Amino acid sequence: QVQLVESGGGVVQPGRSLRLSCAVSGFTFSNYGMHWVRQAPGKGLEWVAVISLDGTTAYYADSMKGRFTVSRDNSKSTLYLQMNSLSAEDTAVYYCARDRQDTALENWGQGTLVTVSS
Amino acid sequence: QSALTQPASVSGSPGQSISISCTGTSSDVGAYNYVSWYQQHPGKVPKLMIYEVSKRPSGVSNRFSGSKSGNTASLTISGLHVEDEADYYCSSYTSSSTWVFGGGTKLTVL
Numbered sequence: 001q002v003q004l005v006e007s008g009g010g011v012v013q014p015g016r017s018l019r020l021s022c023a024v025s026g027f028t029f030s031n032y033g034m035h036w037v038r039q040a041p042g043k044g045l046e047w048v049a050v051i052s053l054d055g056t057t058a059y060y061a062d063s064m065k066g067r068f069t070v071s072r073d074n075s076k077s078t079l080y081l082q083m084n085s086l087s088a089e090d091t092a093v094y095y096c097a098r099d100r101q102d103t104a105l106e107n108w109g110q111g112t113l114v115t116v117s118s
Numbered sequence: 119q120s121a122l123t124q125p126a127s128v129s130g131s132p133g134q135s136i137s138i139s140c141t142g143t144s145s146d147v148g149a150y151n152y153v154s155w156y157q158q159h160p161g162k163v164p165k166l167m168i169y170e171v172s173k174r175p176s177g178v179s180n181r182f183s184g185s186k187s188g189n190t191a192s193l194t195i196s197g198l199h200v201e202d203e204a205d206y207y208c209s210s211y212t213s214s215s216t217w218v219f220g221g222g223t224k225l226t227v228l
Contacts, residue, residue, distance in 0.1 A: 035217070037164075038185070044121075044222035045164060045207050046156035048217075059215045062119050095163070102211065104169035111163065 002064040002107045004096050009112030014087055022079040022096030029077040030054070033099035036070060036081050038092035039111075046092070047088055048098065049081070086116045122147065122220035127160055129226040134170060134225055135196040138223045140208030148189035151176070152211035155184060155193045158222075159204045167169075168193060203227040 008020040022034070036048040049070040051058045058070050069082040079096050093113050097105035123141040131135045132135040140147065140155075147153055155168040166175055168184040171191060191210075195202055208220040 037219075044205075045209075045219045047209070047217040047219055050217065081228075089130045100166075100169060103152045103164055105156075105164075105209070105217075106166050106169070106175065107162060108165075 002098065004098065004107060004109035006094060006096055006109045006112035009094065009114045011115045012086055013116060013118050014066075014116055016086055017082070017084045018114060019069075019084060019095075020081040020083070020094055020114070022038050022081075024077050024079070024096075024098070027098070030074040033102065034070075034072060034079045035069075035097045035099055035105050037097055037105065038089075039095070040089075043092075048094070050077070072080055075100045076103075083098040083114070086114075090114065091116050119211070119214070119216060119218055122210060122218055123196050123218065124206075124208060124220035124223045125137065126221070126227065127224045129228055130195075130198045131228050132198050132200060134198050135194060136225065137195075138193045138206055138208075140191040140193070140210075142191075142218070143189055145214075146210040147169065147186065147191050147202055148213040149213055150211050151186070153186055153191040154209045155182075156207045156209065157204045164207065189208070198227050200227050 002012045003025045051070045055072045060067045071080045093111040095111045098107040100106035156164040158164045171186045172184040
């Protein structure tokens with residue numbers, strides 16, 4: 001079955017960087033676009049970024065543009081999110097999700113918690 | 119990239135029907151039939167309930183339906199069950215090739 005497993009979350013100091021990973025199984029990773037979505041504690045969902053099947057194209061939410069970079073390694077069936085210049089406002093659970101042919105986010109991982117705190 | 123507008127909360131009794139609205143702009147909801155809806159129970163992962171405005175993924179009850187008129191989409195749940203109590207989020211593809219979510223609606227089944 002389709003599985004997405006995020007990792008790399010934890011506590012990080014303001015201004016530092018962190019890289020999240022999302023390892024997938026149960027489907028051909030290279031056939032799907034992939035998203036990152038975050039959810040701050042007690043808040044709603046916030047879309048972060050999407051990357052194309054081959055990794056050549058990516059789009060970002062305005063608030064993350066320039067600080068976050070999404071990438072993928074199709075040989076490892078793994079999605080990444082590089083986050084730089086982190087602030088307390090980036091504290092959230094970060095989910096990866098499989099794109100449904102540009103129409104929806106159809107499968108979600110369990111999420112990984114990122115806490116930005118000194 | 120302003121969030122789509124949803125009511126903060128709605129409520130209904132078991133067996134009743136409710137609707138949740140999702141208002142965007144001519145650059146997102148009004149521009150594409152790529153509106154989707156997600157259900158999230160407390161502490162759980164979001165689950166896709168509706169995609170392309172009105173289509174249901176396999177396994178989702180036909181009590182859930184979606185529609186759209188202009189810049190506003192709606193999710194309707196008929197024959198409310200207690201287990202439908204959850205947060206619901208709409209989402210839309212945008213003309214900037216990005217995605218945007220609504221602020222979420224808390225459904226209470228009284």
